[in-house]
Amino acid sequence: MKRTNLYLTEKQMERLRQRSEQEGVAIAELVRRAVDSFLAWDDPTYRPMPPTPQTGKSHSSPDKSRGLSGSLSVNSISFGQ
Numbered sequence: 001m002k003r004t005n006l007y008l009t010e011k012q013m014e015r016l017r018q019r020s021e022q023e024g025v026a027i028a029e030l031v032r033r034a035v036d037s038f039l040a041w042d043d044p045t046y047r048p049m050p051p052t053p054q055t056g057k058s059h060s061s062p063d064k065s066r067g068l069s070g071s072l073s074v075n076s077i078s079f080g081q
Helices: 010-023 027-041
Strands: 003-006 072-075
Touching: 010 027
Parallel strands: none
Antiparallel strands: 003 072
16 A cells, blocks of 8 residues: 545545544545545446555544644555656
């Protein structure tokens, strides 16, 4: 997996936090699922890789998810070049 930083609105972060607590999964996992859904939406050949077990602390735990500028640090998504 690759690590990246995303800038999300306060509303997006709040909804992700709520969903994370409801489903008992990390915010990073919710973001990975959303990206997979987006990529599969218009490409029926897209198949996400199966999740791999993570060891250690997640980078998206609610108490450590915000950077200095209010960004969300999410491991596993790579955008750009």
